[in-house]
Amino acid sequence: MTIIDTRLCDRLGEMGVEEDRITINDIAAAAGVSVASVSRSLRDLPGVGLETRRRIVEIADEFGYELHPQASRLASGRTSTVGLAAPLFGTWFPSRALGGIRSVLAEAGYDLLIAMMSTPAERGRFLREARSFCRRVDGVILIDTFASAEGDSADAFFNRPVVAVGERLAGAGSIAIDNRLAARRAVEHLIDLGHERIGIITAPERADLAMSTSGLRRLGYEDALRDAGLSVDPSLAAAGDGSIASGVEALSRLLAIPGPPTGVFCMSDEMAFGALRAAQTAGVPVPDELSIIGFDDHDFAQAMGLTTMRQSVGEMGMTAARVVLALIEGSEPISEITWDVPLVARQTTAARV
Amino acid sequence: MTIIDTRLCDRLGEMGVEEDRITINDIAAAAGVSVASVSRSLRDLPGVGLETRRRIVEIADEFGYELHPQASRLASGRTSTVGLAAPLFGTWFPSRALGGIRSVLAEAGYDLLIAMMSTPAERGRFLREARSFCRRVDGVILIDTFASAEGDSADAFFNRPVVAVGERLAGAGSIAIDNRLAARRAVEHLIDLGHERIGIITAPERADLAMSTSGLRRLGYEDALRDAGLSVDPSLAAAGDGSIASGVEALSRLLAIPGPPTGVFCMSDEMAFGALRAAQTAGVPVPDELSIIGFDDHDFAQAMGLTTMRQSVGEMGMTAARVVLALIEGSEPISEITWDVPLVARQTTAARV
DNA sequence: TACGTTAACGTAAGCGCTTACTCATAGACG
DNA sequence: CGTCTATGAGTAAGCGCTTACGTTAACGTA
Numbered sequence: 001m002t003i004i005d006t007r008l009c010d011r012l013g014e015m016g017v018e019e020d021r022i023t024i025n026d027i028a029a030a031a032g033v034s035v036a037s038v039s040r041s042l043r044d045l046p047g048v049g050l051e052t053r054r055r056i057v058e059i060a061d062e063f064g065y066e067l068h069p070q071a072s073r074l075a076s077g078r079t080s081t082v083g084l085a086a087p088l089f090g091t092w093f094p095s096r097a098l099g100g101i102r103s104v105l106a107e108a109g110y111d112l113l114i115a116m117m118s119t120p121a122e123r124g125r126f127l128r129e130a131r132s133f134c135r136r137v138d139g140v141i142l143i144d145t146f147a148s149a150e151g152d153s154a155d156a157f158f159n160r161p162v163v164a165v166g167e168r169l170a171g172a173g174s175i176a177i178d179n180r181l182a183a184r185r186a187v188e189h190l191i192d193l194g195h196e197r198i199g200i201i202t203a204p205e206r207a208d209l210a211m212s213t214s215g216l217r218r219l220g221y222e223d224a225l226r227d228a229g230l231s232v233d234p235s236l237a238a239a240g241d242g243s244i245a246s247g248v249e250a251l252s253r254l255l256a257i258p259g260p261p262t263g264v265f266c267m268s269d270e271m272a273f274g275a276l277r278a279a280q281t282a283g284v285p286v287p288d289e290l291s292i293i294g295f296d297d298h299d300f301a302q303a304m305g306l307t308t309m310r311q312s313v314g315e316m317g318m319t320a321a322r323v324v325l326a327l328i329e330g331s332e333p334i335s336e337i338t339w340d341v342p343l344v345a346r347q348t349t350a351a352r353v
Numbered sequence: 354m355t356i357i358d359t360r361l362c363d364r365l366g367e368m369g370v371e372e373d374r375i376t377i378n379d380i381a382a383a384a385g386v387s388v389a390s391v392s393r394s395l396r397d398l399p400g401v402g403l404e405t406r407r408r409i410v411e412i413a414d415e416f417g418y419e420l421h422p423q424a425s426r427l428a429s430g431r432t433s434t435v436g437l438a439a440p441l442f443g444t445w446f447p448s449r450a451l452g453g454i455r456s457v458l459a460e461a462g463y464d465l466l467i468a469m470m471s472t473p474a475e476r477g478r479f480l481r482e483a484r485s486f487c488r489r490v491d492g493v494i495l496i497d498t499f500a501s502a503e504g505d506s507a508d509a510f511f512n513r514p515v516v517a518v519g520e521r522l523a524g525a526g527s528i529a530i531d532n533r534l535a536a537r538r539a540v541e542h543l544i545d546l547g548h549e550r551i552g553i554i555t556a557p558e559r560a561d562l563a564m565s566t567s568g569l570r571r572l573g574y575e576d577a578l579r580d581a582g583l584s585v586d587p588s589l590a591a592a593g594d595g596s597i598a599s600g601v602e603a604l605s606r607l608l609a610i611p612g613p614p615t616g617v618f619c620m621s622d623e624m625a626f627g628a629l630r631a632a633q634t635a636g637v638p639v640p641d642e643l644s645i646i647g648f649d650d651h652d653f654a655q656a657m658g659l660t661t662m663r664q665s666v667g668e669m670g671m672t673a674a675r676v677v678l679a680l681i682e683g684s685e686p687i688s689e690i691t692w693d694v695p696l697v698a699r700q701t702t703a704a705r706v
Numbered sequence: 707t708a709c710g711t712t713a714a715c716g717t718a719a720g721c722g723c724t725t726a727c728t729c730a731t732a733g734a735c736g
Numbered sequence: 737c738g739t740c741t742a743t744g745a746g747t748a749a750g751c752g753c754t755t756a757c758g759t760t761a762a763c764g765t766a
Contacts, residue, residue: 023752034716049714069489071752073423074721095448102469113464116455136422244656274656280633303597303627376722387746402744424722427751
């Protein structure tokens with residue numbers, strides 16, 4: 001048959017070896033052992049003597065041989081792949097997390113399969129195709145999917161272990177921060193600086209305050225005020241949508257009210273960037289007349305001199321990856337890992353004059 | 354064994370059907386045809402009669418059956434996966450491109466495998482493991498890998514079709530912009546506004562100007578000046594590294610020279626953001642006394658009111674994905690697709706007073 | 707010495723598809 | 737009408753691994 005001839009030809013042609021065509025059988029033959037031993041040796045499984053194993057590994061190296069991933073996957077039923085579902089990859093949070101996740105998985109020899117859900121349409125599609133997604137994957141990491149908010153649970157993932165970062169999901173592990181506490185610390189920072197009229201620029205909240213990131217941050221803001229004996233003045237709250245533009249607008253509104261705030265807590269750095277810009281436009285010097293504190297420690301925060309609360313997203317991603325891997329290997333489910341959110345004081349906050 | 358019992362339990366529990374266990378054989382049996390016909394029907398291959406095909410598809414739908422990807426991959430030798438190699442995913446350009454790529458691939462039923470090369474160490478690792486990467490993939494997309502700069506060629510990818518976005522690589526297709534022309538247009542915009550002392554904030558260049566993005570942009574800057582009869586004054590060039598911080602610093606230097614520029618072209622928006630900040634700090638009003646134009650149309654550019662040259666990275670990614678897919682299906686190699694880079698005039702440039 | 711253990715290996719049956727090849731059947735054509 | 741060609745469909749041999757199970761030999765232990 002032609003095919004066989006071609007193969008033969010290739011083999012002979014390229015120094016006698018067409019690497020792509022080497023199989024576990026060839027290695028077994030070369031080492032004078034069975035394919036089972038090769039398979040076990042190459043995967044560090046027990047059941048092979050020390051000397052035999054050494055020889056097998058050596059020969060495989062020599063041939064530049066690696067197990068064929070597709071074949072392994074079919075035969076073992078494992079995919080050696082972790083799925084990542086997140087809304088928007090042009091966006092800071094998931095992109096950063098992706099970096100951390102990717103590096104841990106690479107280390108462990110796992111592939112990463114990405115599902116994006118930027119638009120509602122894509123989100124619907126994802127849910128529809130969840131089964132197909134899960135089939136390709138041994139475990140799932142969720143970022144900002146709001147899955148919980150819609151009453152989904154980890155059951156939707158067809159028995160694959162699930163870990164959510166930045167959100168909670170019934171039946172899934174979660175890597176999160178204490179949003180309420182972190183927000184409270186941010187506001188306390190302003191209070192410590194002597195501010196008494198402290199505004200807040202909010203991100204969209206869900207009905208159930210205690211379940212959403214922004215809801216919790218708002219509660220933390222109120223906690224801090226109340227503890228300091230300050231009143232919670234609704235006119236000091238301006239709603240944004242998370243974007244820079246909305247931050248511009250929100251701060252403009254706050255500056256326009258009678259008795260404007262001297263300090264503002266923004267639920268995200270991006271909105272804080274907008275606020276900074278609005279302050280500049282309005283001729284209000286920061287931090288001299290207005291202190292602004294953000295939340296995230298976005299890549300740009302340092303360059304912008306923004307005081308903020310640092311979310312170590314990359315590390316959270318790494319942890320999430322380690323946790324799914326552990327779950328895949330069969331370790332006990334974790335419920336929640338809470339990450340610390342330190343204050344990073346820079347140049348946008350100062351003592352009230 | 355417990356495991357089996359559990360499974361059995363599941364089966365019985367969930368309406369008698371554990372979907373995961375359905376194979377092509379079951380569908381074939383249910384439809385009263387051979388597995389070959391099912392396989393062909395489900396993949397829209399010829400060789401099945403209209404009526405038969407309809408029935409098969411209907412039954413598969415009913416069972417919620419889909420071909421087992423791992424098995425298909427092993428049997429066909431195709432991976433239905435495209436590889437993406439890029440340096441940094443926390444970063445604007447690749448993240449944006451990723452979005453476009455991902456959406457096109459999803460549409461085509463392809464998976465995406467990501468390789469990151471943020472650090473030199475990771476880059477080395479990638480090259481070392483290139484063979485392993487390529488085995489998992491039918492085609493490769495390269496972003497900002499500088500592969501070409503190091504004398505690599507598409508040969509390094511083991512016969513998989515390769516397309517590079519934003520760079521050129523021997524033997525690979527490429528989706529790019531005309532950096533020289535775009536830079537020239539940016540500077541012409543400043544010239545049209547009456548500026549004569551026009552500075553430039555550069556990104557790191559390679560030895561061979563004509564081969565690197567920044568080199569080409571610098572040439573475009575010089576083209577524009579010369580064409581307008583303006584001299585190229587080296588003291589008006591400040592080197593940055595692409596970061597906001599370096600933009601701050603670079604503009605500060607330019608403002609400090611005798612006869613500072615009234616217009617500045619920044620090779621990237623991020624550096625332009627830094628420049629904006631530096632101008633503000635220095636008390637130089639933009640655009641009244643200083644015009645700044647960037648390059649990229651970064652997500653933040655609009656909110657910051659930055660005039661810039663728009664790179665449609667998402668669309669370039671989509672195109673790259675379409676091109677690899679076409680190459681995978683066997684279409685003729687393309688050499689290069691050049692993307693338009695329109696000027697987006699916003700509020701950081703104005704006529705010289 | 708006989709028997710039970712344990713560890714090292716080998717055997718071979720899959721895993722769930724794809725596809726080359728074979729076989730009917732049915733027009734088309736002279 | 738017989739022959740040729742096209743088309744629909746089926747058969748079965750893989751694809752390159754994994755792993756349950758079987759075998760063998762070595763080593764106690766009673």
